[in-house]
Amino acid sequence: LISYALSRMHPIFKNLKRKSTVLFASALSIIVCTRCATYTYADSIKTISLSGDLRKGISIGNIRGEDCTWQILGYKFDGDPSIVRAISSAVFQPENETDGEEKTATPVVAKIKILRYINRVHTQSRGFDGAVLAKNCIVVTGEGYK
């Protein structure tokens, strides 16, 4: 597409061989794409407070929350994944599982009530996008305090 656009834009690209134009267009695409940014909701927010009580608390370790939604043939069930639901479903994550593995993370919905604030908040998009079925997830991690 870029090579076609270039050939329409300037006569110099018309004179070039098709292969050369495609190569030039590919190089241009790579240069343009290396400038592209990737976006996430939170990269490293220092503090988010759920209760509004910001006095220094006691660390309860790394926490991890996730919210996923499914998409079948382009139809989204439950809309997009939500950060609110991801934080609400936050679970404690043992120290050795900070890389996102889900081995023994225990859901502690009841204990989440004691969570006052979270430091170093990071969100990640996960999932897969198939032709028929797609899964979109948002994962929230950070250090919880009570």
Added chain:
Amino acid sequence: VTFARYRYSIFVTTLAVLLSGCEMKQKILDLNAVSMTSENLKDGEALKETGPVSNRFCADSFHDQGQIGILDRLIQITQEEESADYLTKVSFYRTGKTCFLLEGIGNTIVAAAPKPSEVIPRPKAKKH
């Protein structure tokens, strides 16, 4: 005659154009407090409200580089512009395809007022 014939079509088209011009504002998150500069309040510190704050950030993949946290950026620019240490009662909205909006209240850290129990009572003046 032509106008009368197509008046319904013109009305519907005009309405559609006007409605498509409206900005969609979808709430994505409510938080009691956020900060990009402070982890928590130390003993003897308290927050003082400075007033309502609002800011917008639009993703621009041609000018932005690397990994960007949208909420990080919004909080950071708002704190810098308002000289705020914390933002409280914060709501984040998605407006349009690539833009995000923050609304909340700016707060600065001040020395906390002493608790009533910590106030040393003044000796009562003796009546003569």
